[in-house]
Amino acid sequence: MHARILGQMRSFLAFAVAAAIGMQAAGAQPRSAANPCVDEANRNPRLMPMDEAPSRPEFLAYRDRLQAAVAQRDVDEVVEAADPGIRLGFDGSGGRDELRRLLAARPELWDELREVLALGGSFPSPTSFAAPHVYANWPEQFDSFECAAVTGTHVRVRSRPALDAPIVATVSYSIVRVIEPAQGKLWVPIELADGRTGYMWHAYVRSPADYRALFNRRDGRWLMTGFVAGD
Numbered sequence: 001m002h003a004r005i006l007g008q009m010r011s012f013l014a015f016a017v018a019a020a021i022g023m024q025a026a027g028a029q030p031r032s033a034a035n036p037c038v039d040e041a042n043r044n045p046r047l048m049p050m051d052e053a054p055s056r057p058e059f060l061a062y063r064d065r066l067q068a069a070v071a072q073r074d075v076d077e078v079v080e081a082a083d084p085g086i087r088l089g090f091d092g093s094g095g096r097d098e099l100r101r102l103l104a105a106r107p108e109l110w111d112e113l114r115e116v117l118a119l120g121g122s123f124p125s126p127t128s129f130a131a132p133h134v135y136a137n138w139p140e141q142f143d144s145f146e147c148a149a150v151t152g153t154h155v156r157v158r159s160r161p162a163l164d165a166p167i168v169a170t171v172s173y174s175i176v177r178v179i180e181p182a183q184g185k186l187w188v189p190i191e192l193a194d195g196r197t198g199y200m201w202h203a204y205v206r207s208p209a210d211y212r213a214l215f216n217r218r219d220g221r222w223l224m225t226g227f228v229a230g231d
Contacts, residue, residue, distance in 0.1 A: 037147035037177040038193045039139070045175040045193065047149040050133045051120025059129055059215070062222040063117060070114050075103055078113075083216070083223040090230060099227070112211040113227065119151060119206070127217040138208035142175060144231065148190070148207045150174045150200070157198035161187030168198035176200070178207070 039045045053060045062081070069077035079096050088094045088102065103109055119132030130136035134149045153172040158165040169192060177191040187199040214226035 035177050035191060035193060035195070037142050037175050037191075039141060043193055045139065045142070046173045047134065047137065047139070047175055048173050049120055049151070050122060050137055052122045053120065053129065056123070059217075059222050062215075066224070067114070067117050070110060070117065073103075073110055075100055078103065081224055082227075083218070083225040086224060087214075087226040087228060089228060109211075112229075113213070116211055116213045116227075129215040129222075131213050131215070132206070134206045134210070135208045135212040139175070144208040146177060147175055148178050148188075148205045150176060150204055151206050152204045155200060155204045157190065157192065157196070157200050158187075159198055161185075161189075161199040165199070168196055176205070178205070 037045070053063055066078065066081045069081065079100050082096055082099055084096055086094050086096065086099055088098055116132050119134060121129055121131030121133050122136040123129050124136070134151065138144060138149075150171055150173055154170050155172065156170055157168045159168050160166075171192065174192065176193075179189040179191055179197065186202050188202050188205045189197065190200050190205065191197045209229065209231050211227065211229040213224055215222055216225045217223075218225075
């Protein structure tokens with residue numbers, strides 16, 4: 001009886017030790033191993049800024065005029081620069097009249113359009129342009145809702161959502177994991193590729209699912225054919 005109890009205790013202790021070793025091995029894995037915004041071939045993924053607009057002077061001149069109109073909040077000029085059937089949502093909404101209505105009803109869209117135009121983009125084809133570069137050049141292996149791009153250099157990640165909080169890290173153009181959507185918040189909780197977490201000022205964090213604009217050359221002129229967000 002005593003021998004049997006001792007045998008059971010030894011078996012239990014052996015199981016406990018094995019489990020502890022297994023937990024230690026699992027705990028030794030870097031947090032970035034579970035980070036969906038890390039590429040195994042590149043442990044510190046980044047998305048560098050790109051703007052191909054200057055390579056086509058005709059489009060660049062068109063975009064310059066559109067940016068000036070947005071800066072002045074000139075509704076007529078922006079509407080004129082849009083395609084008559086411009087796409088404004090995934091519910092089938094669109095058209096110049098709807099664009100005019102949205103710009104009047106939602107003033108924040110002026111800032112969104114300004115930011116989209118300022119962040120460059122690329123030409124998927126000779127007659128089309130996509131902006132910003134975060135959308136146009138987003139690495140397909142990263143989820144467009146869980147991950148986001150840092151759009152500046154030496155951007156500070158802080159331990160708390162406050163300007164006087166200690167700095168956790170300073171990053172440039174990194175791809176980071178968004179722990180939870182900002183949704184109007186000034187600070188975005190993020191996870192870096194090495195597993196460290198913190199808060200970043202919202203203006204420097206951009207998802208490829210945020211607002212983007214599409215442009216096409218039709219009948220000899222460039223027009224904005226889409227201005228949408230989401231998926």
